Amino acid sequence: MVRLLAFVVVSIGRLNRLVGSALVWLALASVLVCFAVVFMRHFLSTTVLWMQDLYVWLSGAMFMGVAGYALFRDDHVRVDVFYRTASLRSKALRDLIGVVCFLAPFCVVVWQYALPYVLRSWQRLEASPNVGGMPGFFVLKSFILVFVVLVALQGIAIAMRSLLVLIGRQEALPPPYRYQD
Numbered sequence: 001m002v003r004l005l006a007f008v009v010v011s012i013g014r015l016n017r018l019v020g021s022a023l024v025w026l027a028l029a030s031v032l033v034c035f036a037v038v039f040m041r042h043f044l045s046t047t048v049l050w051m052q053d054l055y056v057w058l059s060g061a062m063f064m065g066v067a068g069y070a071l072f073r074d075d076h077v078r079v080d081v082f083y084r085t086a087s088l089r090s091k092a093l094r095d096l097i098g099v100v101c102f103l104a105p106f107c108v109v110v111w112q113y114a115l116p117y118v119l120r121s122w123q124r125l126e127a128s129p130n131v132g133g134m135p136g137f138f139v140l141k142s143f144i145l146v147f148v149v150l151v152a153l154q155g156i157a158i159a160m161r162s163l164l165v166l167i168g169r170q171e172a173l174p175p176p177y178r179y180q181d
Contacts, residue, residue: 002164002167002169002172003172005160005163005164005172006164006172006173006177008156008157008160009157009160009161009164009173009177010173010174010177012072012153012154012156012157013072013154013157013176013177015068015150015153016068016069016071016072016150016153016154017069017072019065019066019068019069019150020065020066020068020069020070020072020073021069023061023062023065023066023069024062024066024069026058026059026061026062026065027058027059027062029055029058030055030058030059030062031055033051033054033055033058034055036051037051037052037055049130049131049132049133050128050132050133050134052130052133053128053130053133053134054134057134057140060140060143061140061143064143064144064146064147065143065146065147065150067147067150067151068147068149068150068151068153068154069150071151071154071155071158072154072157074180088165088170088179089165089166091165091179092161092162092163092165092166092179093162093166095158095159095161095162096158096159096162096163096166099155099156099158099159099162100159103151103152103155103158104152104155107148107151107152107155110144110147110148111145111148111152114144114145114148115145117141117144118138118141118142118144118145121137121138121141121142122138122142124138125138126138126141161173161177161178161179165179
C-alpha cells in the first residue's frame with residue numbers, strides 16, 4: 001500500500017512538472033506577442049485584433065495550466081505564520097485537512113459550474129467576443145477544466161503524501177516529493 005501511495009504521488013507530480021514545464025513557455029510567447037502588438041500600434045500605426053486576443057489567451061492558458069505545477073512546487077500563497085514553524089506531522093495534518101475540507105470541495109464546485117459552460121462553448125464553437133478576434137474561444141475555456149483536473153490531482157498527491165508522513169513512511173518518496181524542512 002505504501003508503494004502504491006508513493007507511486008501515485010510521484011506520478012501526479014511528474015505529470016504536473018511536465019505540463020508546467022511545457023506551458024510556462026506560453027509566458028514568453030505572451031510577452032512577445034504583446035510586444036509585437038504595442039510595436040505595431042505605436043510605430044506602425046496599425047493593429048491586428050486577433051493578436052490582442054492571442055496574448056491574453058496565452059496568458060490565461062498558461063496560468064490555468066500551471067496551477068497544478070505551482071501547487072506541486074508549493075509556490076501558492078499560504079498564511080505561513082503557523083505553518084512554517086510546525087512539525088512535519090503537523091504540516092502533513094494541516095495539508096490533509098486543507099485538501100479534504102477546502103481544495104476538494106473547491107474543485108468539485110468549479111468542475112460542476114465549468115463543465116456546462118465549456119460544453120456549451122464547444123457546441124457553439126464559440127469565437128472571441130471581440131469583432132475581428134480569434135476563433136476558438138472554446139479551446140481557451142477548456143483550460144478551466146484542465147485547471148480543475150491538474151489541481152485536483154495534485155491535491156490527491158498532497159493528501160497521499162500527508163498520509164505517508166502521518167504513518168511514518170515519508171522515506172518511501174524520492175526526496176523531491178517529500179516535505180521540505
